[in-house]
Amino acid sequence: xxxxxxxxxxxxxxxxxxxxxxxxxxxxxxxxxxxxxxxxxxxxxxxxxxxxxxxxxxxxxxxxxxxxxxxxxxxxxxxxxxxxxxxxxxxxxxxxxxxxxxxxxxxxxxxxxxxxxxxxxxxxxxxxxxxxxxxxxxxxxxxxxxxxxxxxxxxxxxxxxxxxxxxxxxxxxxxxxxxxxxxxxxxxxxxxxxxxxxxxxxxxxxxxxxxxxxxxxxxxxxxxxxxxxxxxxxxxxxxxxxxxxxxxxxxxxxxxxxxxxxxxxxxxxxxxxxxxxxxxxxxxxxxxxxxxxxxxxxxxxxxxxxxxxxxxxxxxxxxxxxxxxxxxxx
Ligand code: SF4
Ligand code: SF4
Numbered sequence: 001x002x003x004x005x006x007x008x009x010x011x012x013x014x015x016x017x018x019x020x021x022x023x024x025x026x027x028x029x030x031x032x033x034x035x036x037x038x039x040x041x042x043x044x045x046x047x048x049x050x051x052x053x054x055x056x057x058x059x060x061x062x063x064x065x066x067x068x069x070x071x072x073x074x075x076x077x078x079x080x081x082x083x084x085x086x087x088x089x090x091x092x093x094x095x096x097x098x099x100x101x102x103x104x105x106x107x108x109x110x111x112x113x114x115x116x117x118x119x120x121x122x123x124x125x126x127x128x129x130x131x132x133x134x135x136x137x138x139x140x141x142x143x144x145x146x147x148x149x150x151x152x153x154x155x156x157x158x159x160x161x162x163x164x165x166x167x168x169x170x171x172x173x174x175x176x177x178x179x180x181x182x183x184x185x186x187x188x189x190x191x192x193x194x195x196x197x198x199x200x201x202x203x204x205x206x207x208x209x210x211x212x213x214x215x216x217x218x219x220x221x222x223x224x225x226x227x228x229x230x231x232x233x234x235x236x237x238x239x240x241x242x243x244x245x246x247x248x249x250x251x252x253x254x255x256x257x258x259x260x261x262x263x264x265x266x267x268x269x270x271x272x273x274x275x276x277x278x279x280x281x282x283x284x285x286x287x288x289x290x291x292x293x294x295x296x297x298x299x300x301x302x303x304x305x306x307x308x309x310x311x312x313x314x315x316x317x318x319x320x321x322x323x324x325x326x327x328x329x330x
Contacts, residue, residue: 005061005184007036008052009091010081011043012067012074013101013150018092019043019066021167028174035181036062040081052080060084062180064091064163068098068314069151073144082157087190089197093166095153097266097274098314100166105149105313105320106305113146149320161191163198166264166311169250172198196269199249203268204261208243208252212236215285220300223260234260235285240301245271245278263311273317275308 011019023029032038039060040047063085069075082088093099104112117124132145153159163176176198182188191197200207212233221238228234234241234255241260243252247268254261267274282301288294301307309316319325 002037004035004037006039006055006059007032008038008040008060008063008081008085009043010040010063010065010067010077012065012078012095012153013070014067014092014094015100016043018064018094018167021092021165021170022064022173024170025174025177026170028177031177031181035184049077049080052084055084057083058086060086062087062089064089065153066092066095066167068094068101069147069153069156070101070104071144071146075147075156078153078157087160088153088157089161089163090153090159091163092168093164093264093266093311096162096164096315097312098150098152099311102150102152102312102314103305103310105324107321108323108326109146109148111323149324150314152315155314160193162194162196164196164247164266165199165250168198169253172249196247199247199265201269202248204243204246204248204250204252204255204265207248207250208233208255210234210255216287217282217285217297218287219297223258228258230258238300240282240307242278242307244281245274266311266315274312275316278308 009019009022038045039055040052040063060081063081065078065081065088067074069078090096094101098105107115113129116122117129118127130143133140133142154162163172165172179188179190179197183190205212210233211231213236215233215236217235217238219238220240223234223239228239229237235244239260241255242263243255243261245268246261246263247265250265252261263274263278267277271277286294286297288297298304305313313320
């Protein structure tokens with residue numbers, strides 16, 4: 001057996017984009033292979049849960065865990081990998097703050113299942129719904145049980161480091177791998193437990209090259225179908241850009257390409273509730289003291305939940321919408 005430190009990666013409730021981002025570091029992936037014994041990575045290799053269960057506690061040096069906790073299987077593996085790993089990293093927006101799967105926290109779980117199995121695009125004439133256990137001649141089989149709401153990784157287990165992004169940028173992943181390799185070689189030290197890694201400590205605005213003046217918003221508008229100044233701050237042009245509340249580290253990729261930041265790098269350093277900070281930021285640049293006019297200006301944001309909590313609902317102070325909380329049992 002290899003004496004290299006062990007590496008694991010897991011996906012819970014996620015889309016697979018974080019896995020692709022890791023593979024997207026190109027030849028740097030060879031450093032992972034050269035420096036680690038990859039013992040568990042379901043998307044890339046065949047390994048069984050029982051193989052992980054058989055390992056000694058703390059025997060995996062580094063686990064990158066992506067995805068939120070939506071069902072009992074996700075939670076079981078999160079707890080298992082926590083026990084087996086020295087360093088557990090919440091990798092990507094879903095594990096950190098819930099991300100897009102967390103938007104399902106706006107609805108009770110029964111409604112989500114009904115929608116999935118009973119829509120115009122679902123051929124389900126006998127109205128068959130999944131059951132969490134089922135008797136067969138070969139024995140009882142189980143599928144995971146959905147929870148009332150999606151939780152972030154640190155709402156379920158202790159997390160050592162947080163790596164944001166939807167997905168984390170490949171250059172940031174490569175930098176983190178470099179750091180871990182240097183730590184292994186005794187040339188660097190790990191940051192303090194609980195630190196955010198692979199990202200900056202300020203906001204996307206700080207990385208953005210667009211020109212800024214004092215912002216005065218009299219209307220919000222969509223970015224499509226109208227002339228946009230290519231060098232002026234988008235928010236100054238009435239485009240609801242989330243850079244003011246979003247952690248830097250992506251090189252302001254979206255505003256540089258002519259699109260507003262939608263917040264995929266999560267809350268900036270020190271921000272407790274992303275949506276609340278953003279709402280405060282937008283409110284502070286609206287040029288009116290008239291409540292009716294302010295209402296009309298805010299009507300220019302057609303999807304407030306998507307604007308303010310697209311990535312962060314499960315990790316926010318609210319965590320879920322009212323109807324999901326009413327069904328919450330835990
Ligand atoms: S609000 Fe958006 S466009 Fe304006 S400086 Fe910040 S990131 Fe750039
Ligand atoms: S600019 Fe915003 S949305 Fe775009 S990659 Fe950066 S953090 Fe994500």
